[in-house]
Amino acid sequence: MNTLRNNAEKSSSRIKDIHAGKLGDLKDSVSRLKASLDDASAIRFGFDDSRLHRGKMLFRARQINHDFGGGSIWKESLDLEITSGERIALAGVNGSGKSTLMKIILAELVPKTGTVRSGFTRARYIDQDYSLIEVELSVFDQACTFNHLGLQGHEIKTRLTRFLFAQDDWDKPCGVLSGGEKMRLALLCVTIAGDAPEILLLDEPTNNLDIRHLEILADAVSEYRGTLVVVSHDTHFISRCGISRTIDLG
Numbered sequence: 057m058n059t060l061r062n063n064a065e066k067s068s069s070r071i072k073d074i075h076a077g078k079l080g081d082l083k084d085s086v087s088r089l090k091a092s093l094d095d096a097s098a099i100r101f102g103f104d105d106s107r108l109h110r111g112k113m114l115f116r117a118r119q120i121n122h123d124f125g126g127g128s129i130w131k132e133s134l135d136l137e138i139t140s141g142e143r144i145a146l147a148g149v150n151g152s153g154k155s156t157l158m159k160i161i162l163a164e165l166v167p168k169t170g171t172v173r174s175g176f177t178r179a180r181y182i183d184q185d186y187s188l189i190e191v192e193l194s195v196f197d198q199a200c201t202f203n204h205l206g207l208q209g210h211e212i213k214t215r216l217t218r219f220l221f222a223q224d225d226w227d228k229p230c231g232v233l234s235g236g237e238k239m240r241l242a243l244l245c246v247t248i249a250g251d252a253p254e255i256l257l258l259d260e261p262t263n264n265l266d267i268r269h270l271e272i273l274a275d276a277v278s279e280y281r282g283t284l285v286v287v288s289h290d291t292h293f294i295s296r297c298g299i300s301r302t303i304d305l306g
Contacts, residue, residue: 101247107252110141112175113139114283115173116137116173117134117136117167117170119134119135119169122160122168128168136157139283149306154305158181161255161257184264196227199248200212204250205250207248212248221237239261239265239269256280258286284297
């Protein structure tokens with residue numbers, strides 16, 4: 057009987073130890089999640105929005121279409137107007153011309169047919185490859201290329217720290233950064249450039265992000281008060297962007 061009692065007590069003790077261990081692991085996971093959320097909440101564009109206006113016509117297109125030698129991209133030519141303050145999602149399957157339309161909006165591409173008229177001067181474009189980042193530059197030098205505010209070196213380093221780049225990261229070549237790190241550096245570059253862009257275009261910006269960095273990006277974008285045009289297949293990210301209109305390109 058004593059043997060049975062002792063075995064039962066040992067078994068109960070083991071169960072308690074396992075339970076305590078699981079609780080400890082759960083607390084650690086919650087702590088790590090909280091730390092990640094704290095990091096995310098610390099990263100903000102921090103724009104002065106005083107020069108942003110609502111209701112201003114930023115872009116107008118009439119009967120535009122384009123082709124790259126294989127026929128028209130869109131079955132029907134597009135009429136499009138973008139007004140300041142709108143938050144627009146471009147939808148459509150791969151190859152439906154979403155990135156092409158973004159480049160036309162940015163005047164990087166002239167449509168083969170139709171007319172366009174732009175009414176904005178400050179725009180920023182962030183794509184899934186974070187192509188605004190020059191991979192051969194160091195993290196610090198990359199930030200300096202967007203330093204239109206004339207910040208001193210120590211101020212740039214303070215901004216880098218705020219965007220979770222420690223001192224050991226400042227001399228790293230941008231080419232070795234992860235997708236999440238490139239995203240944070242791209243956000244920093246947009247911020248350090250100065251005035252809030254009138255229009256921010258995001259082309260599949262979440263493709264290479266983990267959950268933590270997706271939340272950082274979503275928080276920053278939800279704070280932005282200018283006009284937003286976004287392409288993304290991530291429904292959670294789209295919902296966080298506060299989309300007011302969807303343009304389906306088929």
